[in-house]
Amino acid sequence: MSISVHDVRRRLVSVLGLTGAQASRAVDEVLDSLELEVDEFIARRHAELQAQGETNTEIFERIAEELRALRFKAPELSARQIRRRIYG
Numbered sequence: 001m002s003i004s005v006h007d008v009r010r011r012l013v014s015v016l017g018l019t020g021a022q023a024s025r026a027v028d029e030v031l032d033s034l035e036l037e038v039d040e041f042i043a044r045r046h047a048e049l050q051a052q053g054e055t056n057t058e059i060f061e062r063i064a065e066e067l068r069a070l071r072f073k074a075p076e077l078s079a080r081q082i083r084r085r086i087y088g
Contacts, residue, residue: 005031041070042085056083 005027012023036044042063049059060079067077077085 038067038075039085041067042082046082046086 009020009023009027012018012026013020016023018026033041045063045066046059049062050056054062057079060082063082064077064079
């Protein structure tokens with residue numbers, strides 16, 4: 001059984017009470033995230049968390065935790081390895 005993107009959007013509107021525009025944005029964000037490579041995810045997430053005012057120490061630990069839960073096969077990275085991928 002295959003579920004279309006349209007079905008997912010409609011379900012988000014129904015279950016969560018989102019507007020059509022909010023549901024579309026949520027689906028687009030998820031799909032964009034699923035297409036990222038590990039280094040792209042790290043760079044993007046670092047920028048997002050910095051914009052929220054988190055410190056790099058907090059950010060690196062949080063990214064390491066998030067990588068363990070994501071759909072792509074990410075190597076186990078320490079906070080130091082994440083920092084090196086961001087800053088070289």
